[in-house]
Amino acid sequence: MPETSQDSALVRDAFAGLARALKRVSIYRHAPGQHASFVEPVLATFREVLSRRPAVTISVEQGSLTFEGQPVYTEPPREWGLCFRLHRDGIRTITFKSGLSAEELLDFMDVALPDSQGGPATSREDAVTELWKADLASIEYTAIAGYRIEEHGGPGFSQAVEALIQRVQELTQASGSDALADHGAPPLLWDDGLRKKNDSQSWGELARRAALTVLRIVERDLAGWDLEALQETFWRLVDDGAERGEVLAVVAALDGARRLQGQHAAGFRTALSRKMMDEKRLARAVELVGLSDKGAAQILASWLQLLPAEAGPNIASALATATRGDVIAPLAHAALVRLGTSRAFVEEILHRGPAAVSLGILAQLGAVQAVRPRAELAAAALGHPETRVRAEAMRIVPIEPQVAVERLRPLLEDADPQLRMTAADALSSCISVAEPAALLLIRAMSRPDFEQREREELVVFHRALGRLQSTTGHSYLAERLAHPKKGFLKKRRNEQEQLLAVQGLAEEATLRSLRILEDAMVPGRGHPPSVVNACRAAALRIRTPRGARGGGNQ
Amino acid sequence: MSPRDRRPDGGVLSQVFDVSGAQATRERRQQLGRDAVMALNAIQRNARNYGEDNKVFGPPIAQLKAAVMELLGADGLFELEITDDELWINRQAIRFDAGSVPLAANLRNELRERGIRAIVTHLPPPDTDLRLLVRLLSPAVPRTLGPRGDPSQPLKTFVLRTGPVAAAPDPASERMTRYATVYASAAFFVNHTIQQLRVGGELIPLWAASRMVQDLVDLQGAAPLRFLRLARMKPDQPDRYWGIHAANVAVLAVTFGARLGLSKRRRHDLGMAALFHDVGIAAIPANVLAKQGKLDQKDRGFLDASPLFAARAILRDREVHGAALERALAAYECHLDMVPKEGAPPEVGLGGRILAICESFDALTTDRPFRRAHSPREAIGIMTTEQLFRFDPALVDLFVKVAQPLL
Numbered sequence: 001m002p003e004t005s006q007d008s009a010l011v012r013d014a015f016a017g018l019a020r021a022l023k024r025v026s027i028y029r030h031a032p033g034q035h036a037s038f039v040e041p042v043l044a045t046f047r048e049v050l051s052r053r054p055a056v057t058i059s060v061e062q063g064s065l066t067f068e069g070q071p072v073y074t075e076p077p078r079e080w081g082l083c084f085r086l087h088r089d090g091i092r093t094i095t096f097k098s099g100l101s102a103e104e105l106l107d108f109m110d111v112a113l114p115d116s117q118g119g120p121a122t123s124r125e126d127a128v129t130e131l132w133k134a135d136l137a138s139i140e141y142t143a144i145a146g147y148r149i150e151e152h153g154g155p156g157f158s159q160a161v162e163a164l165i166q167r168v169q170e171l172t173q174a175s176g177s178d179a180l181a182d183h184g185a186p187p188l189l190w191d192d193g194l195r196k197k198n199d200s201q202s203w204g205e206l207a208r209r210a211a212l213t214v215l216r217i218v219e220r221d222l223a224g225w226d227l228e229a230l231q232e233t234f235w236r237l238v239d240d241g242a243e244r245g246e247v248l249a250v251v252a253a254l255d256g257a258r259r260l261q262g263q264h265a266a267g268f269r270t271a272l273s274r275k276m277m278d279e280k281r282l283a284r285a286v287e288l289v290g291l292s293d294k295g296a297a298q299i300l301a302s303w304l305q306l307l308p309a310e311a312g313p314n315i316a317s318a319l320a321t322a323t324r325g326d327v328i329a330p331l332a333h334a335a336l337v338r339l340g341t342s343r344a345f346v347e348e349i350l351h352r353g354p355a356a357v358s359l360g361i362l363a364q365l366g367a368v369q370a371v372r373p374r375a376e377l378a379a380a381a382l383g384h385p386e387t388r389v390r391a392e393a394m395r396i397v398p399i400e401p402q403v404a405v406e407r408l409r410p411l412l413e414d415a416d417p418q419l420r421m422t423a424a425d426a427l428s429s430c431i432s433v434a435e436p437a438a439l440l441l442i443r444a445m446s447r448p449d450f451e452q453r454e455r456e457e458l459v460v461f462h463r464a465l466g467r468l469q470s471t472t473g474h475s476y477l478a479e480r481l482a483h484p485k486k487g488f489l490k491k492r493r494n495e496q497e498q499l500l501a502v503q504g505l506a507e508e509a510t511l512r513s514l515r516i517l518e519d520a521m522v523p524g525r526g527h528p529p530s531v532v533n534a535c536r537a538a539a540l541r542i543r544t545p546r547g548a549r550g551g552g553n554q
Numbered sequence: 555m556s557p558r559d560r561r562p563d564g565g566v567l568s569q570v571f572d573v574s575g576a577q578a579t580r581e582r583r584q585q586l587g588r589d590a591v592m593a594l595n596a597i598q599r600n601a602r603n604y605g606e607d608n609k610v611f612g613p614p615i616a617q618l619k620a621a622v623m624e625l626l627g628a629d630g631l632f633e634l635e636i637t638d639d640e641l642w643i644n645r646q647a648i649r650f651d652a653g654s655v656p657l658a659a660n661l662r663n664e665l666r667e668r669g670i671r672a673i674v675t676h677l678p679p680p681d682t683d684l685r686l687l688v689r690l691l692s693p694a695v696p697r698t699l700g701p702r703g704d705p706s707q708p709l710k711t712f713v714l715r716t717g718p719v720a721a722a723p724d725p726a727s728e729r730m731t732r733y734a735t736v737y738a739s740a741a742f743f744v745n746h747t748i749q750q751l752r753v754g755g756e757l758i759p760l761w762a763a764s765r766m767v768q769d770l771v772d773l774q775g776a777a778p779l780r781f782l783r784l785a786r787m788k789p790d791q792p793d794r795y796w797g798i799h800a801a802n803v804a805v806l807a808v809t810f811g812a813r814l815g816l817s818k819r820r821r822h823d824l825g826m827a828a829l830f831h832d833v834g835i836a837a838i839p840a841n842v843l844a845k846q847g848k849l850d851q852k853d854r855g856f857l858d859a860s861p862l863f864a865a866r867a868i869l870r871d872r873e874v875h876g877a878a879l880e881r882a883l884a885a886y887e888c889h890l891d892m893v894p895k896e897g898a899p900p901e902v903g904l905g906g907r908i909l910a911i912c913e914s915f916d917a918l919t920t921d922r923p924f925r926r927a928h929s930p931r932e933a934i935g936i937m938t939t940e941q942l943f944r945f946d947p948a949l950v951d952l953f954v955k956v957a958q959p960l961l
Contacts, residue, residue: 055627057678068678069710089761093676097627124875129764133819142630142676149739149762157742164738164798165731171787172730172780186778188815189952195815199904206879209901213886214869217862222837225754229870236874 008070010049011056015065015073017042018109022082026113029243039105046105050098057095060086065094082112089127090143100138107134204246211237211253219262227264231271238276242284245291247299254302269306276303277311282318289327297326304334312342319357320349328360336367336377343377350381350393358389365396375400379407387416394419394426401430405437412444417453420444421460428464438470445476451497458500466504466513477504478516481531498531506538514542583628586621587643588650590634593618594691595661601692606685615684623678635672635715636665664691669699672715679711687712729777736769737784737801744829745797751836751867760871767804767825771818774808782809782959788920788927792844796832799916804828806912806957813956814908823877827884827905831913834863834885846923861889884909893943907946911953914941930961 021038028034049056059066063083065073075081086094111130124130128143149157190198214234217223223230234253241250257272275281285303289296307315312335319331335342350358358381368374374396381393394411398404404427411423424444430437444450445461465473480501484494502520505513517535520527527535596614604610622632625644635642641658642648650658668690675683690703699716702708743763750757774781785805789798807828811821835843838856845853865886868878880903887906893899902910918933928936934954937945 053627054624057626057630059677069680093630095627095630125764125877126761129761129768129822129877132768133822135818140628140630149743149758149766156746160742160745161735161738164741165734167790168734168737168784168787169730172733172783186813188813189955190814192815199816199820201880201903203876203879206876206883206903207874209883209887209903210869210874210879213862213865213883217866217869220859220862222859222862222866224866226866226870229872230866232872233869233874236872240874 007049007052007056008067008072010045010052011058011067012070012072014042014045014049014056015058017045018112019073019082022109022113025109035106035109036102039102039109043100043102043105046096046100050096050100055095055097057093059093060091062087086112086127091127091131091141092144093142095140095142097138097140104136104138107136108139110134202246203244204241204249207237207241207246208249208252211249212256215253215256215260218264218268219260221262221264223264227268228271231268234268235272235275238272239281242281242288242299245288247288247291247296250288251298251302254299254306258302258305270308273306273308273311277307277314279314279317282307282311282314286318286322286327286331289324300327300330304330307334307338309338310341312338312340313345316342316345316349319361320345320353322357322360323354325356325360328357329364332357332361332364333367336361336364339368339373343373346377347380350377350389351383352385355384355386355389358384358386359392362389362392362396372400372403375403379403382407382411387419390414390419391422394422398426398429401433401437404430405433405440409440412440413447417457421457424461424464428467431468434468434470435472438465438468438473438476441465441468442472442476455496458496459503462500462504463507466507466509469508469510473504474508474510474512477501477508477513481505481516481520481535482525495528495531498527499534502531502534502538506541509542514539517542583625583644583646584649586625587634587641587646587648588654590618590621590625590632590643591641591648591650591658591661592654593621594634594687595657597688598661598664598691601688606688606692611685611688615681615688618687619679619681619684622675626675626678631674631676633672633674636662636670669716670714671717674713674715675711677711679709683709683711690714733773733780733784736766736773737787737805739766740770740801740804740829741794741797743797744800744833745794747830747833747867748796748836751833760873763826763829764822767808767822767829770804770808770825771821774805774812774821778809778812779959781805782956785809785916785960792923795920795922796835799913799920800829800832802916803831803909803912806916807908810908810912810953810956814952819877823880824884824905824908826877827881827888827909828912830868830881831864831885831888831909832860833867834860834865836867837863844923861886864889880905888913891944892946902946907949911937911945911950914944915953915957930957934961 021042024038025035028038046056056067058072060083063075063081064071065083073083075083078084108131111127111134125133128141131139131141211234214230214237217230218227234257238250238253241247241253257269260268276285282303285300288299304315315331315335315338319328319335322328322331335346339346346361350361362378362381365374365377368377375398378393378396378399381389382397384390384393390411394408397407408423408427411419412427414420414423424441427437427441441461441464445465450458450461462477466477478501481498484497498520502517505517517539519525520535521532521539523532593614597611597618600608600610600614625632629644631644633642633644635645640647641662648658670690673687686703686707686709689707690699698705699714700708701713701716703712703714743758743766747757749755770781782805785802787798787802789795804825807824808821811824816824838860842849842853842856849857865882868882868885871878883903884905887900887902888909890900890902890906890910892902892907892910914937915930915933918928918936919930921927934957938950938954942950
């Protein structure tokens with residue numbers, strides 16, 4: 001292969017590798033530690049071609065980079081493309097020279113990295129300035145002479161500048177003309193240590209102070225017709241800060257916005273919050289909580305506090321995919337305080353969302369002030385596939401007894417005995433709707449298979465029925481104690497039935513239940529000794545003042 | 555010399571001397587220039603006897619190509635210029651040993667006879683172009699040469715500058731013109747920006763200011779003392795104060811930054827911030843600025859707000875990269891007292907602390923409507939005593955060393 005063709009092939013390989021590396025760097029922007037490994041193969045190819053020739057000069061065109069007239073990299077001309085940006089900013093050739101290092105290549109890639117698609121085009125300086133600032137020894141560039149003040153100064157430029165040039169020249173001549181040529185650079189006043197100590201401003205630090213400066217301008221009513229532009233700048237500081245993981249800067253900016261005073265404060269917050277509610281941005285805020293940085297936990301709270309009422313669906317959407325407890329809790333709280341827009345979504349998550357999320361929402365239900373919606377939301381979780389969610393929901397639903405009566409019925413007949421018991425227990429607190437609740441319990445207890453269930457469950461149901469203090473429930477229990485079902489070989493079962501009724505009546509703890517129990521103790525009634533003893537104990541318990549019983553509720 | 559700021563037509567736009575400057579690079583450039591001249595000379599001599607496809611041109615073409623490629627690699631440019639009595643390679647006069655001088659003179663004459671003033675390329679030349687050079691140096695060359703040589707067989711990459719040979723520029727004079735031009739452009743930029751902000755007109759784009767500050771930083775690196783002396787410039791008319799003040803602050807700040815050993819990037823940030831640090835005065839009524847007596851509360855309110863107006867003028871551009879933020883913050887923070895009369899000390903970055911000192915020094919040494927200018931020594935005296943609360947004391951001490959040539 002002729003030498004030039006071989007070089008062209010190598011340069012093509014190098015740029016194909018560079019394109020791959022750029023893609024990887026743009027994907028892993030947040031992991032700069034890995035970037036060096038991305039450029040290693042590219043560097044090796046560049047070094048190979050640079051060992052064969054002293055320099056490789058690439059021409060920059062709108063949609064391609066060419067080497068000796070042959071394209072080595074092409075892309076559709078689009079605003080965020082590498083070639084387009086370099087060309088637009090005036091760069092026409094780039095020369096890679098021998099001695100190229102990985103650091104230089106990485107610095108070059110920082111400049112060459114395409115703007116994020118659809119992102120703000122103003123998040124960086126123009127390519128010529130960036131390359132000039134990078135001050136790369138082994139990568140040079142040529143730029144067109146345009147983009148200079150001469151082209152933009154208007155008709156008055158030449159005249160104004162000429163007059164001044166003359167005065168400056170006179171001054172320079174008066175102070176010693178060219179004979180005063182400098183001899184060597186004067187000594188430095190700071191060493192590396194002092195420089196580092198005095199000049200270590202990170203982007204985050206600058207962004208934080210810039211955001212607070214924007215707020216100061218707005219608060220003092222100095223924004224004038226630039227208010228909208230300043231709002232946009234502030235948002236970009238927040239957005240870029242979130243992208244870069246500058247948690248402290250974002251938190252400071254958002255807290256500042258929340259405290260902002262003045263006649264434009266409300267409008268400023270509204271404009272900001274509408275941008276913050278975007279699903280992707282919200283997802284990024286959620287992601288940041290996972291960072292180990294200081295303040296990471298605070299960022300989501302600060303973010304959510306500013307979101308408008310209509311952000312409910314987006315918050316719910318973020319909530320649906322959340323996995324961390326410290327994310328679920330604030331998101332759930334934020335979704336619940338925006339129930340006007342989030343209700344359907346929250347109910348859906350409660351019904352079939354991940355268990356951890358559903359439980360998280362149930363834990364935050366206190367954020368909903370009104371009792372009925374709170375109970376209804378909890379009731380939505382009664383259909384959740386996971387038992388622990390349903391159980392937790394059942395503990396909450398009775399805060400609104402009507403809802404409990406409406407929604408707990410199916411759970412009394414659930415396949416899971418624990419759930420049946422929890423449901424019965426939950427219903428037992430619905431004193432204000434005691435009669436319908438008692439009917440539900442009695443209906444469940446009248447099922448043919450009820451008597452075959454574990455004793456623990458039978459006890460829970462009977463006690464629940466008693467606790468309701470309903471007329472229907474009382475009659476049911478009294479009947480069971482006084483007239484158990486008769487039949488040969490059913491003696492033992494009847495005795496058990498009576499004992500369960502005693503427990504229910506003891507739980508009812510009313511005068512009427514006391515009378516029934518005392519009546520059952522009369523020897524003439526012919527009840528078994530175990531039933532009589534149980535009635536005695538129960539009667540004693542009812543008569544004993546609650547405070548004197550010891551051991552709390554039984 | 556860095557060639558990036560040169561016009562494609564070869565005119566010097568922004569720099570007239572080598573600021574990249576390593577001696578080794580200059581020597582290498584000399585050698586490559588000599589190689590190119592000797593190769594062209596060999597081509598020209600052989601072109602009298604052989605056709606352009608003859609193998610005899612192989613070695614000189616290869617030598618020329620190697621020199622062109624290396625210069626392109628080093629400078630991004632190959633530019634062989636012919637003056638009355640010299641040959642220049644990439645704006646550097648080529649020195650020849652005694653044996654080579656006649657050969658160089660021969661080539662110079664041959665090229666001048668053909669009206670060729672310079673041979674330039676920014677791109678690696680293909681072999682066809684090098685062969686076309688043989689044709690151009692042969693006796694059968696067409697009478698009229700265009701920028702691409704023979705119009706019937708144009709060069710692809712090389713550009714010929716034709717016409718009468720210009721006199722060699724006077725480096726000292728060009729250098730002074732360059733300093734003056736960049737300084738004057740900076741002052742113009744600030745005055746223009748303030749004016750346009752007042753009327754809501756179209757501003758000069760930032761990239762133009764950025765290129766200008768790049769020039770300032772490069773010029774400072776090339777001749778620090780001469781550069782610093784630009785800060786002695788004072789306005790001859792009150793309405794030109796702000797532009798010259800900002801240009802002076804840029805000169806002082808870039809110099810201060812260089813003495814502190816700050817990177818090129820940071821010096822550029824300082825220069826940009828200096829140009830913008832007073833644009834907030836665009837929001838202050840002209841009569842308040844020109845007032846000679848004591849300011850009332852309303853006037854004082856305008857002045858107090860002006861630093862925030864400066865920040866607003868920058869932050870409204872929606873740019874959030876580090877340089878823009880540094881610019882906005884330095885422009886605002888340089889007006890804050892380091893030890894305020896009440897409240898906690900403000901957060902002021904290094905840029906703001908440097909600009910505060912440079913801006914006060916220039917303001918104190920300039921005539922204002924409300925007072926006469928102080929001498930530089932008096933200004934330093936004021937800054938280190940009664941106004942010290944405004945500054946970072948450690949930086950003021952260092953600034954005294956930096957400003958020594960002005961005292």
